[in-house]
Amino acid sequence: MLGFTEAIDRLPSMPSAVVEIIRCIEDENVEIETLAEWVSHDIGLSASLLRVANSAQFSEHGSVSTLHDAIMLVGFKQIRSLVCAVGLIRTFPATTETFFDYNGFWRHSLSVAVCARLLAKDLRVNPDTAFICGLLHDIGKLALVLAAPANFRDSLAYADAHHCALAQAEQVTLGLDHCQLGAQLARKWSLPAIICETIATCHSPDAAPATPMSDLVHVSQVLCATLGLGANERIVTPLSDLAMARLNLTLFHLKSYFAAIEFEYENAVRILH
Secondary structure, three states: OOOHHHHHHOOOOOOHHHHHHHHOOOOOOOOHHHHHHHHHOOHHHHHHHHHHHOOOOOHHHOOOOOHHHHHHHHOHHHHHHHHHHHHHHHHOOOOOOOOOOHHHHHHHHHHHHHHHHHHHOOOOOOHHHHHHHHHHOOHHHHHHHHHOHHHHHHHHHHHHHHOOOHHHHHHHHHOOOHHHHHHHHHHHOOOOHHHHHHHHHOOOOOOOOOOHHHHHHHHHHHHHHHHOOOOOOOOOOOOOHHHHHHHOOOHHHHHOOHHHHHHHHHHHHHHHO
16 A cells, blocks of 8 residues: 555544544533533643634624633534534644645535535434534545655546546555545544544445445535535536435435535634634
């Protein structure tokens, strides 16, 4: 694997507070005090959380100086998602590689996360887990850029020359793809199996074992790429009819979400800016 496994192992570890939050993302019994305690051990996350609580969207409530008050103000579930987003973005330093749009990558990831969370509410899928899966669905791309930029650039060139999906180009040029590497990284972080499995399979819903979460993230990433949210994908993955059927979704149904997705995406970008 061209030493990718060793290179991935040398990538930064996710902040412990974020790992704890993701592990308990489906636990409705986690208390505000527990979340505040996790975040308090990370100065950077604490500062980011307080900055969000004191941002223009929430500042009308007055100055917020404690994590407990910040969580109460912004909302427990939204704070969990925001802390995960901030923690993940801070984990990976901005790359200097000019061929990779670092900010665009995170904007696209955030758009898929927002879209997945919105759709999840009608699909009997946990919205918070859907958000995390959407946020991490392409994390293998960033891992490749940081661990093996020259190899990743070769894959991009192959995809452009042969007008094929990036994962297909990576298999040809590298012998593995960013989906596999992303799942490997998620396992390294000891994230829940549903997140690891979704990262590994969401780009190939017709070939991989189907799960509602994988289908949901697949639909979300295609929808966001079509709407032009975040980075411009070189080639938009075709929407899987099988995934749509398994989720009992129609194009008419998806169109009803367009305005909400765009609104929630812009709102999230403003908060995290």
